[in-house]
Amino acid sequence: MLNILPGHNTNILSRSGHEPQKGTLHIPIWGDIWNKGLLPEILKYLEKTHAFEKYVIDFAHESHLWVGCNKDTTPVSMFEWTHFCLEYAGINSDRVVLKSGDVNVKSAYRGWYKLFSEKSGVHINDICVEYENYWGTVVYNNHQDIFDYIKNHKSKSKVFTYFNGVPRHHRLTMFKHLYDIGLIDKGFVTMLCDWQDIQIFYRNTQSSMPNLPFPLILENSTDHYYGPLNSHTQIIPDDFIKAHAESYLDIISETTMGNLGVPSEKAFYKDNEIYDDYSGPHEYSFYNPVFLTEKTWRAIYYGRPFMLLGCRNQLRKLHEWGFKTFSEFWDEGYDKERTVSKRIMQVLFNLKSLCDKTDEEIKSIFESDEMKSILEHNRNCFIELNKEKKFWFTDKDRFGDDLQLSDILPDLDMFDNTSSDEKSFEINRFVGKDCRIISR
Numbered sequence: 001m002l003n004i005l006p007g008h009n010t011n012i013l014s015r016s017g018h019e020p021q022k023g024t025l026h027i028p029i030w031g032d033i034w035n036k037g038l039l040p041e042i043l044k045y046l047e048k049t050h051a052f053e054k055y056v057i058d059f060a061h062e063s064h065l066w067v068g069c070n071k072d073t074t075p076v077s078m079f080e081w082t083h084f085c086l087e088y089a090g091i092n093s094d095r096v097v098l099k100s101g102d103v104n105v106k107s108a109y110r111g112w113y114k115l116f117s118e119k120s121g122v123h124i125n126d127i128c129v130e131y132e133n134y135w136g137t138v139v140y141n142n143h144q145d146i147f148d149y150i151k152n153h154k155s156k157s158k159v160f161t162y163f164n165g166v167p168r169h170h171r172l173t174m175f176k177h178l179y180d181i182g183l184i185d186k187g188f189v190t191m192l193c194d195w196q197d198i199q200i201f202y203r204n205t206q207s208s209m210p211n212l213p214f215p216l217i218l219e220n221s222t223d224h225y226y227g228p229l230n231s232h233t234q235i236i237p238d239d240f241i242k243a244h245a246e247s248y249l250d251i252i253s254e255t256t257m258g259n260l261g262v263p264s265e266k267a268f269y270k271d272n273e274i275y276d277d278y279s280g281p282h283e284y285s286f287y288n289p290v291f292l293t294e295k296t297w298r299a300i301y302y303g304r305p306f307m308l309l310g311c312r313n314q315l316r317k318l319h320e321w322g323f324k325t326f327s328e329f330w331d332e333g334y335d336k337e338r339t340v341s342k343r344i345m346q347v348l349f350n351l352k353s354l355c356d357k358t359d360e361e362i363k364s365i366f367e368s369d370e371m372k373s374i375l376e377h378n379r380n381c382f383i384e385l386n387k388e389k390k391f392w393f394t395d396k397d398r399f400g401d402d403l404q405l406s407d408i409l410p411d412l413d414m415f416d417n418t419s420s421d422e423k424s425f426e427i428n429r430f431v432g433k434d435c436r437i438i439s440r
Helices: 031-035 039-047 078-089 105-120 134-142 147-152 169-180 195-201 238-245 282-286 294-301 314-320 340-355 359-366 369-386
Strands: 024-028 054-059 066-069 075-077 096-100 128-131 160-162 187-189 249-253 306-309
Touching: 024 039, 039 054, 039 078, 054 078, 066 078, 075 078, 078 096, 078 105, 096 105, 105 128, 105 282, 134 294, 134 369, 147 238, 160 169, 169 187, 169 249, 169 306, 169 340, 249 294, 294 306, 294 369, 306 340
Parallel strands: 024 054, 054 096, 096 128, 160 187, 160 249, 249 306
Antiparallel strands: 066 075
């Protein structure tokens, strides 16, 4: 029995400054909703209660275009999936807001909508699509501020940090390059995966890196899924703080470098190649994401210089928002490079050139007045951008009195992602084939 009061006043749009919306339900797309493809059945179930005037379908913690694939491995985008879910549940498009962590999500949706209309000849009502700075507000509200400690710590034992949780292809590619040119020992480096994960991406990697223990973790860590590398609390392990304090800059390896990718990227990587060219259906050339996670925002908040393995034009977007970066000290032309592999190599060249300098030369760069001015400016700009937004990572604090899915459906075991397929719901006009989302 659902504990839902029709007309319940909520304010789940408050993160982006909207006025409270009566009878609105916020649905974060993560956990089983994402992994098991439960959204169609959940929405259909909720719609029968007649309790909600609007729904916020929130992908803001991610920027991936693909949410899964159909049984023929055809990629299915979040736009297709959302429209499928709405039609399956009998919900009009004007009652929905879709949020994404992609800064360019509006143009991506317009591109998808145009493509769909041209290919299908079918008119569908568009939905409201918005960018949400999810990770910036998470960092500001819920990460421990260690700016002063880092600023006042003068002793440096390494040049850089390179922290990695999920073993994405661009992260492993950069990691292998660092190993091959002898830079691993110049930084605090982590790679939180086991040998079998690495071997999916590279063949014969174990024999070529025989002296590295995986998972590669910080010196005093005992759990390779540990601390702030994949959690977001005020508690930061001492060795994580020490690594920042005893190094000069961060090599940020973002969640995506802007290549479209695939629902299950591991299955599409072969030998030692980077799949720069694979981007799903060719027609999706309109997809040009810019996705900033806690990895970038944390560096700015902590007052850290950085080189960025991110999306094309990600630095340019920071400049548009008033931030400054580091072209005075190294070449940031990589931000304009279209090809992922070339962007990685340009960052690698910058880092190698820096590490080849003497200790005194490196120190003079990072302790210069020009560098300090940039770091303080960026930190102040970040605080100004996020100080009006109250967004906590825990479910209890994030929405205050606002209503979200876990308030009314704490247990999702009652839902099964096979139901929509068994009912033979027609989604073929969205992607051309039967596209029930399969488990990721």
